[in-house]
Structures are given as structure tokens and as C-alpha cells.
Amino acid sequence: MTRTVSGRRARGILCACAVGLAACLISFAACGDDDPTGPTGPGPSSADYEAAALSITESEVRGHVSVLAHDSMYGRWSPGPEIEKSARYIADEFAAAGLRPGTGTGYLQWFQIEASGQIVAPIASPSVVPGNPGGSGASPNVVGWIEGSDPSLRDEHVVFTAHFDHIGTAPVASPTGDYIYNGADDNASGTAALIEIAEAFASLPAPPARSVVFLATSGEERGLLGALHYATDPTLPLTSTVANINLDMIGRNDPATVRAIHRTDSDLGDLARSVSLLHEEIGITPIDVADNTLVQRSDCWAFIARGVDALFLHSGLHDDYHGLDDEVDRLDSEKAAAVGRLAWWVGLELVR
Numbered sequence: 568m569t570r571t572v573s574g575r576r577a578r579g580i581l582c583a584c585a586v587g588l589a590a591c592l593i594s595f596a597a598c599g600d601d602d603p604t605g606p607t608g609p610g611p612s613s614a615d616y617e618a619a620a621l622s623i624t625e626s627e628v629r630g631h632v633s634v635l636a637h638d639s640m641y642g643r644w645s646p647g648p649e650i651e652k653s654a655r656y657i658a659d660e661f662a663a664a665g666l667r668p669g670t671g672t673g674y675l676q677w678f679q680i681e682a683s684g685q686i687v688a689p690i691a692s693p694s695v696v697p698g699n700p701g702g703s704g705a706s707p708n709v710v711g712w713i714e715g716s717d718p719s720l721r722d723e724h725v726v727f728t729a730h731f732d733h734i735g736t737a738p739v740a741s742p743t744g745d746y747i748y749n750g751a752d753d754n755a756s757g758t759a760a761l762i763e764i765a766e767a768f769a770s771l772p773a774p775p776a777r778s779v780v781f782l783a784t785s786g787e788e789r790g791l792l793g794a795l796h797y798a799t800d801p802t803l804p805l806t807s808t809v810a811n812i813n814l815d816m817i818g819r820n821d822p823a824t825v826r827a828i829h830r831t832d833s834d835l836g837d838l839a840r841s842v843s844l845l846h847e848e849i850g851i852t853p854i855d856v857a858d859n860t861l862v863q864r865s866d867c868w869a870f871i872a873r874g875v876d877a878l879f880l881h882s883g884l885h886d887d888y889h890g891l892d893d894e895v896d897r898l899d900s901e902k903a904a905a906v907g908r909l910a911w912w913v914g915l916e917l918v919r
């Protein structure tokens with residue numbers, strides 16, 4: 568793990584706690600109001616942080632999900648024209664927020680999917696849908712970032728991740744004629760929150776101390792392929808990645824809880840819990856899950872496998888998981904926005 572406690576800057580002053588992050592955070596909460604001046608001068612005020620968090624709204628999350636999970640995206644199978652269309656939508660949002668492009672050629676990071684890539688969903692017959700679902704081809708990740716403001720910490724960064732691909736279309740339509748796996752929860756929900764978190768960071772009057780990377784991946788449903796590609800060809804070195812915060816399926820089940828999944832030796836679950844206690848207004852209680860099997864099922868695994876600590880926020884499986892009824896109108900976009908706000912505060916604690 569590369570994350571260190573002693574160098575972590577919190578609320579504009581150097582955090583010198585020699586204890587875990589969660590205790591460190593609580594101790595700062597007990598210290599009273601902010602000292603807005605740090606080694607690099609005035610930073611954002613607590614009002615700026617509150618405003619940024621509140622900019623992650625239900626209506627904006629629902630808006631992004633409505634685009635990504637629309638029937639015209641044909642279930643966002645990667646590779647294919649719809650995954651590229653989805654990627655360009657996310658890239659446009661990153662650009663509008665003012666994020667720096669993650670690659671020398673822009674926001675899209677292309678990688679090759681081979682036909683032998685792990686296929687976990689039925690492949691549609693070409694006669695049923697347009698495009699070319701299944702098979703091999705180039706597929707995009709979308710990467711944007713914000714450079715940190717502290718010269719001594721900006722070489723370190725947190726990576727937020729969410730996969731925007733899904734499982735395409737069904738070979739046979741349902742009795743109602745539906746054959747599109749819209750993937751509103753899996754994982755338009757996490758992607759929408761990722762876009763909103765990026766916008767929230769970009770809205771601050773000054774960047775946080777550390778840098779922040781926003782990575783939307785494709786190929787997840789075929790075996791975490793986009794995340795694994797990023798981990799071998801990262802925008803910023805993984806050795807300086809403080810943590811990964813991964814959002815995958817965040818808008819179903821109990822509206823007041825989310826699973827905070829991590830490896831048993833991580834303290835990121837404690838941090839999520841502490842943040843939720845400090846920000847009860849979010850209305851989300853993380854359920855701590857230290858489980859190696861679950862962390863292997865989403866993009867966070869690409870980071871953990873390379874020694875980067877990760878927190879996986881996930882609202883649990885449901886009857887519509889990888890089904891035709893994972894539709895926008897079944898998504899709790901209020902919850903997805905709230906989980907996004909929780910993730911934003913957790914990430915902020917790691918970078919400010």
C-alpha cells in the first residue's frame with residue numbers, strides 16, 4: 568500500500584495523526600472549524616465542500632442514467648458502436664467539467680478485446696440488433712483527472728472507477744418484446760455518480776492537495792478488461808495511487824445502506840463509516856464487508872491485485888441483476904446520488 572497517514576492533508580492543515588485514517592478523521596472533526604490556510608495558501612472552505620457535495624443531485628444522476636441506459640445504447644456491449652457512443656458522452660461530460668484529458672490524445676484510452684475475452688452474458692444474434700455485439704475489437708476507457716494543488720502531494724492521487732459497459736442484448740425477446748439489457752443499475756448508476764463526483768471536485772475554487780483520476784471502464788462484464796488495461800497502462804503511476812474508490816451498482820435495495828467492500832487489511836471501510844457519521848445528512852450507512860471474493864467481482868480488483876488499496880461501494884444484487892428489467896424506472900436514483908455524495912466525501916478525505 569502506498570497510502571500514508573502522516574502526509575495526508577486534512578482541512579487545510581497537515582494531518583499528523585499516527586493512528587488509522589478513521590480515527591484521524593474523527594479527531595479532525597473534533598477540532599472544530601477549518602483552518603483554511605495550509606502550506607499552499609487558502610483552500611476551499613467548508614461551505615465550498617458542502618456546496619460541491621450537494622451538486623451531486625438525484626436529477627443529474629437520473630439524467631446521466633437515462634442517456635446511458637436508453638434503449639438506443641443497446642445494452643452497451645463492448646466492443647461496439649454503442650460503447651463508443653457511451654464513452655463519448657462521458658468524455659463530453661468530463662470536458663464540460665474542465666477535467667484534464669487522461670491520455671495524450673484525449674479522454675479515451677483504447678484497448679483491444681480479444682474474442683477469447685471472458686464472456687459472461689448471452690451474445691445477441693446479429694439479426695436482432697444493430698452493431699456487432701460480441702467478438703473482438705477496440706474498446707474505450709474514459710479517463711480525466713484534476714491535478715492536485717500541493718506541490719509536495721500532487722504526485723499522489725486517488726482513482727475513482729465505474730464501469731459503463733453492460734451485457735448487450737438478449738438472443739430472444741421477452742414476451743413483452745424487450746431484448747435490451749439496459750443496465751440502469753449495472754452500472755449506469757455508478758457511472759452517473761462518477762461523472763457527478765468529477766464535476767463536484769472540478770467545482771471547487773481550488774483543487775485538492777492530491778490529484779484525482781476519474782476512470783470509466785468498458786469491458787468489465789467480459790472480465791474487468793478495461794480496468795486491467797488501465798492497471799497495466801495507467802495515466803498516473805499506480806505506485807502513487809493512494810486508493811481506488813469503485814462504484815458498481817449503487818441504486819437498488821435498502822435506500823439507507825450501501826455495502827463498503829474492501830480487503831480485510833484495509834481501513835477504507837472504517838473511513839467510509841466515519842465519513843457517514845460526520846455527514847448524517849447523506850442518509851447512507853455503509854455496511855462494512857471485508858471479503859476477498861466480492862472485491863474480485865468488480866474493477867477494484869485490478870487495483871487490489873497490484874497492491875493498491877480499494878473501497879468498493881455496491882448496493883447489492885437483486886432479481887433484475889443481468890436481467891431485462893434493470894431499467895431506469897426501477898432505479899433508486901436518489902440513493903445513487905447519495906452514495907455518490909458519500910464517495911465524494913470519502914475521496915475528499917484522501918486527497919485534501
Ligand SMILES: [Zn+2]
Nearest residue numbers: 733753788889
Ligand atoms: Zn454486471
